[in-house]
Amino acid sequence: MTALTRDELLLLNAALDGxxxxxxxxxFEKRLAExxxxxxxxxxxxxxxxxxxxxxxxxxxxADLRARVMAMAAPAVSPRRATLAPNWQALxxxxxxxxxxxSLSTWLVVKTSSPDIPFAELLIDDxxxxxxxxxxxxxxxxxxxxxxxxxxxxxxxxPKVEDLxxxxxxxxxxxxxxxxGTPAPVLLYxxxxxxxxxxxxxxRGNGAASFPSRVDGYAVETWRxxxxxxxxxxxxxxATLIKFRQAFEGRS
Amino acid sequence: MxxxxxxxxxxxxxxxxxxxxxxxRWLTGNDADAQDVVQEACLRALQGLDRFRGGNARAWxxxxxxxxxxxWLARNRPKALAxxxxxxxxxxxxxxxxxxxALIAKSDARALEAAIDALPPFCxxxxxxxxxxxxxYREIADITGVAxxxxxSRLARARKALITALGKEG
Numbered sequence: 133m134t135a136l137t138r139d140e141l142l143l144l145n146a147a148l149d150g151x152x153x154x155x156x157x158x159x160f161e162k163r164l165a166e167x168x169x170x171x172x173x174x175x176x177x178x179x180x181x182x183x184x185x186x187x188x189x190x191x192x193x194x195a196d197l198r199a200r201v202m203a204m205a206a207p208a209v210s211p212r213r214a215t216l217a218p219n220w221q222a223l224x225x226x227x228x229x230x231x232x233x234x235s236l237s238t239w240l241v242v243k244t245s246s247p248d249i250p251f252a253e254l255l256i257d258d259x260x261x262x263x264x265x266x267x268x269x270x271x272x273x274x275x276x277x278x279x280x281x282x283x284x285x286x287x288x289x290x291p292k293v294e295d296l297x298x299x300x301x302x303x304x305x306x307x308x309x310x311x312x313g314t315p316a317p318v319l320l321y322x323x324x325x326x327x328x329x330x331x332x333x334x335x336r337g338n339g340a341a342s343f344p345s346r347v348d349g350y351a352v353e354t355w356r357x358x359x360x361x362x363x364x365x366x367x368x369x370x371a372t373l374i375k376f377r378q379a380f381e382g383r384s
Numbered sequence: 385m386x387x388x389x390x391x392x393x394x395x396x397x398x399x400x401x402x403x404x405x406x407x408x409r410w411l412t413g414n415d416a417d418a419q420d421v422v423q424e425a426c427l428r429a430l431q432g433l434d435r436f437r438g439g440n441a442r443a444w445x446x447x448x449x450x451x452x453x454x455x456w457l458a459r460n461r462p463k464a465l466a467x468x469x470x471x472x473x474x475x476x477x478x479x480x481x482x483x484x485x486a487l488i489a490k491s492d493a494r495a496l497e498a499a500i501d502a503l504p505p506f507c508x509x510x511x512x513x514x515x516x517x518x519x520x521y522r523e524i525a526d527i528t529g530v531a532x533x534x535x536x537s538r539l540a541r542a543r544k545a546l547i548t549a550l551g552k553e554g
Contacts, residue, residue, distance in 0.1 A: 138537075141540045145540045149520075183491045194405075201397070201398065204430055
């Protein structure tokens, strides 16, 4: 065989890639029919292209990379080190709680329970993972009478499942996360485009810590009812999450 | 960050994350480094968001990603980068037998990936932008910042090398 010239090779590639205009394509096809070396090389190129397109499934960005990138531009992210100490809002909230309880000792207890940011971050990661996997719940249902038994068959103490659709928070489903080594029930509520993950955990520490409005770009609300701590995480705005909490508590 | 730029980032950069990752993955050759490159590229995109005046957001992010990747290559794989540009070996006659078309047709993903990975970085980049991202020559020239003719010769060289490698291996 005679080696093709450089220009011939470029022409073959351009034809293969659909980069020739109609006139050039016409004379190209004529040449293809007349010259066997030319045609043989074209067939090899075409076969190569076919093999590449056949064999490669598109590579997608891993979920944790996606989460990190999305977190880059999340509004009002406060740097981690700053949030480890209670900010003035948290302190102010503590004072309000203390005033309500009217006891100095309570105030001291509440004040020293600084927001548990690392713990909130664990739950935020679970929330993100759930959403990014494209399968935010293990059981999908808007019917609390389906979700409650689903949990009841898996936990000694089934979590409270409230129907908050009337308040604008329809139930979407439930899942089980492993939080600090222990399986925990998580309820998924929807609010417009947003999901709210509500995790129920056995009460730990002093509870009732107040949170900065956002941690890592996510709104966090936590409250205690009896022996259960509730943690609500969402990318909705903090005010919405407060409404959610009020709706949930209002039903109890 | 203001909410506005966060929305803009979500609309401009995030939809093309898979593209950015795929390109970075091919150029760096592994997942961990690709993630670093993409994260760095997205940070640059975020900082440069004000300067992006609309148009092809995908091409814009790919351009930032490849620049970041080549900076990374220059720092971490200087040898691979130095040895490549830009010997035009299209004229050299084929040695040995003509590669069998049937062998090329049978190539599986592993053989193809190994052959592509062995390409010089600029050839690899051009081939990936064409075959994986399915960009036109014009778009590739814009993203890589080289002349149209350079895109064409890099692509021809990349394919010639692949055909030779796969025709040999089977």
